[in-house]
Amino acid sequence: MSAYKSHPEVADRPTFLNRACDRTRPGLLASVLAWILLIAGLAVEPPSFGSTPTTPLSFERDIRPILKAHCFHCHGEGEKLKGGVDLRLRRFMLTNSESGSVLVPGNSAESLLLGMVASGKMPKGEKKLSSAETAKIQSWIDSGAPTLRPEPDKVARFFITEEERNFWSFQPIRRPQPPTSIPPSIGSNPIDHFLWEPLHQRGLGFANPAARGTLIRRVTFDLTGLAPTAEEVDAFVNDASSEAYNRLIERLLASPRYGEKWARHWLDVAGYADSNGGVSADSERPWAWRYRDYVIRSLNADKPWDQFITEQLAGDELVNPPLGDLQGDDLDKLIATGFLRLAPDPTGDEPADPDLAKNQVIADTVQIVATSLLGVTLQCAQCHDHRYDPIPQTDYYRLRAFFEPAFDWKHWKNPNARLISLMSAEDRHHASCLEHAAQAIDGDANRLQDDLIEEFVQKQLELVPAAMRGQVIAARKTPADKRTEEHKRLLGEFPTFQDQIILGEINAPGAKRVEEVRKRAAEIRAMKPIDPLVHCLAEEPGKAVETFLFHRGDHQQPAEKVAPGGLTVLQGLANDSALAPCSNSTRRTTGRRLQLAKILTDGSHPLVARVLVNRVWHHYFGTGIVPTLADFGMLGEKPSHPELLDWLASEFMSSGWSLKKLHRRILQSTTYRQSSVNTAAQAVDPDNRLLGRMRPRRLPSESIRDAMLAISHRMNTNMYGPSVPVAVSPQGQFVVGIQVRDKDGDPAGVDGIGGSEFRRSIYVRVRRSMPVGFMETFDSAGLSPNCEARAVSTVPAQALMFLNDHFVIERSTDLAERLRKEHSGDVRKQVDLLWKLLFSAPPSTEELQRSLVYLAEQNETLRAQAAVKTQEKPDLKAKPSAGEPDPSLQALASLCQVLWASNRFLYLD
């Protein structure tokens, strides 16, 4: 264990998104091992990869992974075999290299393999083998360099070993039996049985059940992203029925707010944005919201996830043209394919290298699919065989081939050219008639303007000596840059004719008349029916686009042709053998994506369900059973409770891929309902990998903002529709609202939108270049191209936000007004309600007393300040009007603000 002591990356390594592939992660394998050894000490499922000291070393299990990570690039899997040395099989090493014997079994001193790595001559470059790895190679050679089994006679350049095939995440999902002999006090939920056993082995148990107020706050935020109301808290706390908690869960799952909370989680991984990104233009994607609404609707309806996934990958294959006439569920299927249009896409914004940009859009889409559904870092195989996972470069292009006909990069359509109109023929006709009428009026306006100007010119000409009039007119009509010296002299003399005449400057009433005519045209245009568009992916008929493996990932270097297919390592597991041509005869499309959807959702795919349930788990417990949510490969972390993961995945699928059923299972568990304090468990397991307690989790940015809106009685609960705009505030921050501009078109302020600015955060526009300050500060999703897992930061900017930000101050005032309205004149009751609203619990006696003292003192301070102000401005000495600040309201608001800023509000206990 000491050999691995210095690798911290894994245990706390956030899941990062690297657009470029992070090719080498030194020591990461070792650190995975180190971490696993550590966890093994905690009596969680012992690791199945890596050998325990008692097992004899073998090539396949112990040596090959080291050589694959460090050496295969030049010695086996690369295009050229450097120095004639091939390290892929033991028997290859027995043939002599150019400089001597690579491997002499039983004699490490004679073996070049050891000499090269031990001396640091190999591998070239900075990254050397660790001493532990070198030691392993040495003892393997000295023990006779054994293999586990006879090596194959023939191998392809890239081949997958039995050990790699046996890697945990590539195994079929089984349905493990929950441990038996669990004490009855643990209850009957299998989740608890899986978790209790490893705790018990360490002499630990679950924490006590959380207090009822804590529990309702936890589950309400977790399911709806909002705080429970004071009435809901009271009702639950006072409901002694054994069914109270189940009823609570059902009520929350049935709330439309549920879909708004959980859609956000999926939109993170899908990389949802309302703008195209990629270049600084970051043009808007005005119709992306339909996909966002589709996700919310689907989750609220508990659409089975096999269907949900299928629609997103291939909804266009499930409906019949004409697409513009689709309605209801069929229309939703088309909208679902918006999933495949979420990658940054600057191809309509004149990117420097258009082909490169197109290729990147497809690459990002493949990455989104792979990270969201497969949980593998497939993007690492875009340029070369995967360094750590058994994923050859061809696998990357096999997956890409499913999407190739729909994207068809040689006949690319820019974002605006792909929108599908849902306008009816009738509306279309109506719109065109109105446009004609408007244009006619525009013509009238132009004529009137010309006439009025001409009238003015003629009048002015009268002031010019008659003999010169002709010349002046000629000079006026000559464009400024072509005027002769004579022209210029003349116009200098009669400057009225120098420039383009602006009607407004010479005839204000006339200009007004023209404006009025134009206004009529605008009014008519405003009556035109809006053309409803869908931002989606629809494969066009008859596209037989071929996919080529790109040499080193360079789209200008196509190499061999590649057919669609799943991961090679899963062959024979996931049902991808039946890749028969599956074109849709009605639409004459290839049907490839539908085929992919079938492979992923037919219940035999080992990754999809595991990846999904693991994400759900992560949202409840702050860490996944596999902490690296989007990497279930060799460099990812191993599951802390592999059997539980499989049980959940299998339960999820056998319950009809119902997310709500999965929620119920988890929420009803003792594990979820326990308190956050368990001193014994914390001492042994400070990372809480054994889940002997709940851990305080900071609210996500959306929940913070939404809860503040709801509690302050400001929230606008309207659902769906175009995104709420974002503007830049005078303080330089991006905020929700309409941009007010000055006469030069520069931002000059922000206006409200009639209450729409108080809609839930999921409806706020995601403009990549204009992240809303409040949300960004609290770690909203980064999009490059998607967000596999959010960071959780603690920085002074967050503190400053709660101390001074307009949004916080305004919501505090709103809340103070609400408290006063509900308990007019009774400060105690106001404080009591405040506590219940924010913390789902009344204040303790001390807390109440402390708050009252605070209010009295703050009141005093603010009143004194206000008095000074009034004295400074004696003219305002008259009685305060309604618009003037009220110190006692400000004092109460300042208390609300403190509570909002507190950890008790910001964290779920």
Added chain:
Amino acid sequence: MNSRDKSSGLCSRRHFVQASAFGLGSMALTWLLQKDGLLAAPAMPDLKPRSFDMKPKPSHHEPRARAMISIFMVGGPSHIDLFDPKPLLKDYEGKKFPGELKFDNAGQASSKVLPGLWEFKKHGSSGIELSSLLPHLAKVVDDICVIRSMKTGVNNHHQSIYALQGGRISAGAPTMGSWLNFALGSQSQELPAFITLTHPEGGPELAERNWSNGWLPSLYQGVGVRPKEPRILNLDPPHYLKGSGQARQLELLRELNQEHLSQHPGELDLEARIASYELAARMQTAAKEAMDISGESEATRKLYGVDQEHTRDYATRCLIARRLVERGVRFVQIINNGQSWDQHSGLVKALPELCAKSDQPTAALVADLKARGLLDSTLVHWGGEMGRLPVIQNDLGREKIGRDHNTYGFTMWMAGGGIKGGMTFGETDEWGHHAVKDIVTHHDYHATILHLFGLDHSKVIYRRAGHELTLTDHKSARVVREIMS
């Protein structure tokens, strides 16, 4: 996200907060008192962190540097065109490079030798050669040490950035500013101890991972400062709460948070958030003043280039960096957008433009620090995560040519804080490809910097889940004493 070491931290922190229940003024006083007390406390032999806080902590030996300004030029500035003259390349111009090359972008690669495109001349009394793209740096060349033998050996941006920022070539490790503050605490009660000044055209490659606390407690996270005014948002309290009103709020907030923490012992995130409010409160008055360069003299503004459009941004940020260091900030990072020094193509136009924007402000920073007597204790660093290859990439005419990555030999320079000026150190081969003499790896670089701060790199240890973690990752790391004055 958090560490396991929770021993006595809680206790001392609570004591600290209780002692300062009279508001901001007394809080600062308490801090100062504690600072003195703490410095008098017996040194912990291995700097084992007993509590995670920002209080000043003793170093292992007398420090040479008290602060560092790192001008981190992401992308890989071409050492061959700026710092490392290679006359041999001229003889081979356009001919095939005779050795082996490692390309990042093989698709556009060529092996045609490309000599430095700008003339090199000797400067200063030291006679260090610099290219004509750096006329201002030439004026302070006797104050800088040009290290021509940098090497990370990992040929991609991400890994090499990680290597130089955090000592490991993978994601997730703490960056240098976080380590320094973990080891030494903060010298400022009013400003974050680790600040990154970002570029107006966007964040750098790898974004905030360039100032991440990694797995150190989030207390040590760097603070990214906006590139435009207001550089820090929300510094102004509402007028009616300014002063005693807000002080009262903060007092109540501390009490509530302490009570909450006492119910969740050992949750370092909760603890870090309490500290962040304390810092934020003090920043309100201090940060704006620190970022405001309007009070700087005309001569100073001119020296940095605040008066010229093309240098204004870098000049302003360099000037702010000096002001921050003057006010006790430990580590200031000035960082560029994207990987803007990554000239795979268009080198001929892009490199002079980049230099024109940054050369004068950078040189002015060194000169200004020196004139104010700050250079002795302020370490200045300039460099990126790689250099470039001595051959043409994208061979489509002079306008379009560029150079591919080279992490096997490249240049950076350092000045002040105990660094010897007017010297070059190390060499690349005659092609400028591989560092061959006095190689300085990222581990050596880190060990040297920690040494200048009075720290032994192998003894700045963060204990976590049974592991002893260091910036240099228990790799061989040499303190490069040759470059110290």
